[in-house]
Amino acid sequence: MRGGSHHHIGYQRDDRFIPCHHHPALLLEMVREPGLDDHKALRHTGLFPEDLLNTNARLSPRHYLQLVHNIRRLHPDPELGFRYGQTLLPGHYGAISTLLGNAAHLDQALITLEDYQPLITPLLAPRIIRTGEYCCVQWLDSCGAGNEYRFLVESMMSALASVTRWLSGGPLPWTFQFSYPQPDYPEHYQVYLGAQLYFEAQMDAMLIPAHYLNQPWPRGSHTARAVSEQQCHQQQLALGCDTSLVHQLYLALIERIREPPSLDTAARELGLSPATLKRKLKHHGTHFQDLLDRARKHTALHLLQFYGYSGEQVARYLRFNDNTNFRRSFKRWTGLTPRACQQLVDRAMTTLKPL
Amino acid sequence: MWGFALHRWKWFGLLTIASAILALNTLTGTLKPMAEVVWLDIAGEGGAALLVLIWLALMLNSRPAGRVTNLLALGLSGIFVAYWQDVMDEVIQLPATIVWDHWLESGAMPVGMLLLTLGLYHWHKEQQAICDQLRKREKLFREHRDFDRLTPLTRAGYLREHLALASRCAAPPVLLMMELPDFDAHRRHLGERDSQRLLQEVAELLLLNLRRNDLLCRYAGHRFAALLTDIDARQALDLARELEQAVAAFAFKSAQGGTHYSRLVTAITEAGADTPEAWLERANRDLDEVRRRRATNVAA
Structure with missing residues (x-):
């Protein structure tokens, strides 16, 4: 990865670090047919066919995603x-x-x-x-x-x-x-x-009984x-x-989900200005509140699904002042009430139990 | 799909004839004055000529060389030549003594149409023969989007449509689900290209061992499904066992020439009172059950 000064904040969309001959080359190999030239698949990826054999060629996440996009359009299977x-x-x-x-x-x-x-x-x-x-x-x-x-x-x-x-x-x-x-x-x-x-x-997610671990x-x-x-x-x-930057921030929010930091605090801890963090998140198609909502939603889901918490217990855990407020937020995250959601995930859990 | 190269001489011939007509007209006749030219006629006849050319291109692009293709190409070329001379007549005045332009206009059209009709008739015959061959792979109707890229079979979407049709039949059909349970391990051993070829060859093998009226499709990955009609449960079981034996005896050759054996697990599910979707789901569950049972038997 280039530009070594800000690596501790996680890799970003435009950082070139994915070796071309790893995943990208495998994906191209899946669809390669005689007579089909790689140029169409490589369009807007900044790659040339000869890069695929070059062990030093690197791709950014954005370019890898573009490659996936191109190949899915050429091969809609x-x-x-x-x-x-x-x-x-x-x-x-x-x-x-x-x-x-x-x-x-x-x-x-x-x-x-x-x-x-x-x-x-x-x-x-x-x-x-x-x-x-x-x-x-x-x-x-x-x-x-x-x-x-x-x-x-x-x-x-x-x-x-x-x-x-x-x-x-x-x-x-x-x-x-x-x-x-x-x-x-x-x-x-x-x-x-x-x-x-x-x-x-x-x-x-993929679930499995713990004794398989x-x-x-x-x-x-x-x-x-x-x-x-x-x-x-x-x-x-x-x-x-x-x-990545996005995942690192998500994990940091999960870790302190009961007292989540503000955008300003999170930015300061990453050594960025709030405006820069905002801009970077936007570049990744997300924003701070979105990540925070995601972290809360997933925490709530895990508590409901794996620990058998009730809606009220989740609300208390996430430090919501009142239940109505929590139910409204939960509905916004999932489109469901906590009870309906619990029934839904319980169904998935029943297949895991009898062993 | 067949490309330009295959039909190069047809295009070359047509170009030569069209240029010859153009040359003959310009050499023997004189340009009409602007006032006499009817632009609507030129647009109409020229447009018709252009459309015939497009038909010809589409037809040649989708067909291999052969007798039927030659007849269709000759027919369309005849029609094109007639329209082409029509266009010439609109802009060039030929001396009254010349009659070949008339022959071209009035002769090429019916001859072309006759050849085209003959070509279409043989094309229909050819289609019947192909349908006969494809019978096991596609039953009543053809939908090209349902075809598999890998094997000559149809995909799950086509099967779902057929289940809906079949469940309305008088005699209840049987759904036979089949899978190569060790395919993922074989794939790691054989590599991508050989393992895909293995699937193709197993598909052919299954086709050979099915009856004329059975429909075979590649459900997904290494799972196949066959819809069996006019069959009772015992016969279906026999057929399933035959397929298992055929696959077990199949000595697949890898690119390096090594021999590679596979096994097939099968499950038979009869149509019930449920929906086609539920039927299919039941069939998949039955197959999972059989695979699990076999795995524990092997382990024991």
Whole structure:
């Protein structure tokens, strides 16, 4: 990444740091046919066909998103995202692929994804929530994906489902939850992900009973892990950040969700002026209040879904003065009342329980 | 889709004839004075000639070379030549002694139409033959958007439409869901290109082993669905077992020449009183159940 002065604030849309020969090259390979030239797919991405073999060529998140946009327009097949996902992990990205491919159990694989997110899933950040009984992998937009968001969710979920099936030696009983309504191609969700699918369920997440986290996997090599972990650590240090600006701010808000900082405070802590932070967030298709609402909504959802909180308990936790006020906010975040939402997520939870 | 190169000589021939007509007219005749030219006629006849050219281009673009294509091209060319001479007549005055322009105008049109009709008739015959071949892959109607890019089969959207039709039939049809349960692992082993070819070849294999009236489609990924009509549950089970055996015996060859074996799991679901969507959902659940049972059997 260039311009080393402001890295601690996280990478941004225009930072060139994604190696061309990693995800972007894989995506192009999926659709490459004899007679089709790469120029159309590479339009407005700042890339040339010869860059794909150049190990030093780097792409910004914005350019990667443009590539996804171009390829989806040229190949409108809805299966593409799922097929692309299957090839993504562990991938051939050097140290990070070795690290992931040698995970000793599911928990290690998830920790790897979360800790080295910029190296392996730059556009969609996973957040792992462990609740004792369950584990939830929530996928979050890290750079303002806009219309490509659903494609990214499809490909990353397909990627994680596929790589964990491969590493564990058999399919894992994931339950899938989506923020959007069921698309008109449910068959790909069923075949590539599985039968437990819940659409219009407020967040994009994969759930699994917690006892799967530490079941030993056959492949993990301790030495390979130790060595590749050091290399990944070096790579991330060179990059200068652990995640994107937007995701970093979101996580900071989640951490202090009971007493969230104001825009001014958050900007000061990042070493930016409020106006600059505002401008940067706008560039990523979001704003401070939007991120704060998202953080509160997700916290409320997790409390309802995984900890069995009632609406009143959530309101108290989030320090709302009165219940009416909380219900109004909740309705604004989710379009539902807390009770209706609880019923909805309970349905997803029932498939996780009987084991 | 077939490109310009395949029909290069047809275009070249037509261009030559059109230029020859233009040359003959300008050499033997004289330009009409502006006052005598009827612009509406030129626009009408010229437009017709242009449209015929567009038809020709569309037709040639979508067809391989062959007898039917030649007939259609000759017919359309004849019609074009007649209109072209019409346009010439509007702007060039030929001496009264010349009659070939008349022959061109009045002769090329009927001959062209005759050839076009003959071409369309053979095209219809050809279509019937193709439909016969495609019968297992697409049943009653064709919708090109439903076709799979990878295999010669239709996709899930087409199946859903057919389930709605089939559930109204007198004899209840049976839905056979099939899957290559180890495909994801094979894909990592074989690589993207070979694993896609494996799917194509399994699709062909399934087609070969199905009956004439069965509809096969690629549901998604490595899952296939066949809609079986006029069949009872026992026969359907036999057919499913035959398909499993066929896939188990199939020795797929990778690009390196290595042999690679796959297995197929199948599940049969009869139509119920529910909606086609629910039927399909039931079929998918049944398949999941069979796959799980087989996996635990293997483990045990």
